[in-house]
Amino acid sequence: MQFETAQLYLEDGASQDTLERELDARAHSLPGLRRIVFGRNMEGCWGAGDYTVDLHIEGNARDGAATAYLTQLPGVSRADHLVYRPINGGQRAAGLQNGVWRTLLFRVRPEACSEHVAALERDLLRMPAYMPTIRNWQLSRVTSGSEWTHVWQQEFVCVEDLQGEYLTHPFHWGWVDRWFDPEFPEWTVEAISHAFCPLESSLLTLPAITHGSI
Structure with a gap:
């Protein structure tokens, strides 16, 4: 199974309703597509x-x-698309419904040493142990040509869990943030893309067998 994700940027005045209809309607043109989820x-x-x-x-x-x-969809000005390979993750809420789906794309500095990159990955995967509101999670490495190197995905029950416990937790700011802050000697990540949207049903814990939108 190949896993892909994208951030779609719309033209000014583009119709979101039209885009959403076309996203699902045109998906059959993709060879081998098993599931498409968007929000x-x-x-x-x-x-x-x-x-x-x-x-x-x-x-x-x-x-x-x-x-x-993706780029040929009506109203889309740009698609930041990449292919990724999951390396680790976990779940507490298989089949989570009506939640929030968060995707963090980040780029590791080219000069970062492999030991720092490995430690960063370990620390991200430790976050759910301290933050029970992270219901399901997955860390992946980008395998296609892209400005991004990693994809860090989480599923929450509600947006308050993401903006509350996750973004303000002491483990986040007291430990994990050192990898993202140029003022720390461990600085490893030089750019991020932080996106979150409504989630109808879990992307990370359900079989990838159907088309659907969120």
């Missing part, structure tokens, strides 16, 4: 587009097929 990004995102899209594709998809599909 409007909510207020408070930064460095992100207007929509988050995730695709599960059987086997190895034809290069450029998903990028072409």
Whole structure:
């Protein structure tokens, strides 16, 4: 299974309703598509587009097929699309419904040492042990040509859990933030894209077998 995600940027005045109809209607044109999930990004995102899209594709998809599909949608000015490979994750709420889906894309500094990158990945995966409101999570490495190197996804029951416990927790600011802050000697991450949107049903814990929107 190949995993892909994208941030869609819309033209000024573009119709979101039209885009959402076409996202699902045109999905059949993608070879091997097993599941497509998309949602409007909510207020408070930064460095992100207007929509988050995730695709599960059987086997190895034809290069450029998903990028072409996304950029040709009505009203889309740009699609920041990438392919990723999950490396670890966990779940507390299989089949979570009517929650919030968060996607953090980040780029590791080219000069960062492998020991720091590995420690950063371990610390991100430790966060759910301190933050029970992270219901499901997955950390992945980007495998396609992209400005991003990692995808860090979480599912929450509500947006208050993301903006509350997750973003303000002492473990986040007292420990994990050192990898993202240039004032620390451990500084490893040089850019991020923080997006979150409504989630109808869990992306991280349900089989990738159907088309659907969130």
